[in-house]
Amino acid sequence: MDETIIASIAATVAGLAGVVVSKWLPQKGSTEDALIGRLAARLEDVESRVGVLEARERALLGYVSVLRFHIDSGKGPPAPDWPEGLV
Secondary structure (H helix, E strand, O other): OOHHHHHHHHHHHHHHHHHHHHHHOOOHHHHHHHHHHHHHHHHHHHHHHHHHHHHHHHHHHHHHHHHHHHHHOOOOOOOOOOOOOOO
């Protein structure tokens, strides 16, 4: 056989071996991208939940102020009604 043909066959076999090995190995970029995507979605969910809790806390603190004013004014029972959304 001609040396050129042997070299071509060797290069082809090496290329095919590289393709097969690259399919078996995990793709680093895709794994990292998937992890970043999951973490970004999780962060968005946590930020949304924190926003809800902060709004609830503001509403509760407002109600505490109303109750304290009610008590400081010397008004007896019944206490002011709960704000909408907290009951």
